Amino acid sequence: MPSALVAHIEYRKNLSGGLSTSKLQSYSAAHRRFRILRGILIRQILQVYGSALFRSPNPMSVLQTFVPRILIAEDSPVSRKLLETILAEKPYDLCFAKNGREALDVFAQFRPDIIVTDWVMPDVSGVELCRQVRKSQGPGTYIILVTQKSEKEDLIEGLDAGADDYLTKPFDAGELLARIRVGCRTVQMSREIEAKNVLLEKAARTDHLTGLPNRLAVEEFAAKQLSAAMRHRFSLWVIVADLDKFKLVNDSYGHFGGDETIKRFATILTANTRAADMCGRLGGDEFLIVMSHGNKKSIVQTIERLRADFAIDSCTVNGQAISATASFGIAGFDGTEATTLRELITNADHALYDAKASGRNLVRAHVRIPALSELVPTAKR
Ligand code: GH3
Ligand code: MG
DSSP: OOHHHHHHHHHHHHTTSOOOHHHHHHHHHHHHHHHHHHHHHHHHHHHHHHHHHHSOOOTTGGGGGOOOEEEEEOSOHHHHHHHHHHHHTSSOEEEEESSHHHHHHHHHHHOOSEEEEESSOSSSOHHHHHHHHHHSOSSOOEEEEEESOOSHHHHHHHHHHTOSEEEESSOOHHHHHHHHHHHHHHHHHHHHHHHHHHHHHHHHTBOTTTOSBBHHHHHHHHHHHHHHHHHHTOOEEEEEEEETTHHHHHHHHHHHHHHHHHHHHHHHHHHTSOTTSEEEEEETTEEEEEEESOOHHHHHHHHHHHHHHHHHOOEEETTEEEOOOEEEEEEEEOSSSOOOHHHHHHHHHHHHHHHHHTTSSOEEEOTTSHHHHHHSOSSOO
16 A cells, blocks of 8 residues: 555544654654645646536536426327327437326326327326316427317316317327427427526536636535534534735736635635535635534534645646645534524624734634634644
């Protein structure tokens, strides 16, 4: 096993105590090397596979292989066979129901894109089927009612119940196929709108530069977590982080060098945050981390480790290595005293201000939690 990995394992084991000071020091150094190597590896993986790892499958891609699923609800075996014969030659995915109740079951299971339904059926009529389908959640289904009823009142009743189109028996096969094509176009268009809405919703909550959740998303998550923490009495921590003298980074290495530094910080934040927690970019060089359930000691250790990882790491732009540091302010809800997100963030901001005023590249906790502030180192490492 590589020595750095052995050191990492030993270092982790020692978090619960047990190693001599000299051994711990040597393991600490090796452990730090391990973390840096791991950081570099994560960054390289993200550079190659980043988009695939961070993005869920593109919702638009499913539309490229759109094969409409059509449910035929018809109690007459002869009519059912006729419909099947007309539609079987086309590239449709067909399913069948012998009555209205069965149609509802098939609908719930397979969510067809189009339903071609008879009006008069045992149990549940075609009109009732329209009503039930419209009541259910989920993507829109295009419904064509096929019936012998041809009075205007019938047509109005069918359309009001939720049918999109109406065809009277006996129908022309070409007309049925044409109406199904209209249904396919309508369904595909509504699927495209849904897929675009998903993308827009995601874009509205994502920071463009880093791919992290943006202010809206991370604050919304924090507010939800805080109300759950107060209800179920678990601890919640918010950490505000701000890059140190970042204007100087921009001035020295240009805006692109600054951007790369922001991205590098985001990668380190992500690598150090558990799946149940969240880190987001508030804007500029400011970030918010939301962590729950941890105890004071583990939160301080995590943030200290994060601070050290960032300070020791660097990125290269135009052949120049760019390093930077960040300061952190921690505030916590300890599971007992009610608070608001606004108060927590304000307290974390005060602690951050304290870290900046005390020399930067520091972690500071809000003083309302004395045991926590005792654990925070007061000098740079
Ligand atoms: P301090 O240690 O007190 O935080 O000093 P600072 O220079 O970091 O001051 P401040 O946090 O106020 O400066 C943030 C700078 O970040 C100002 C702005 O030019 C820069 N900035 C904001 N957004 C971006 C961005 O998207 N890319 C780059 N490259 N720079 C940005
Ligand atoms: Mg700053």
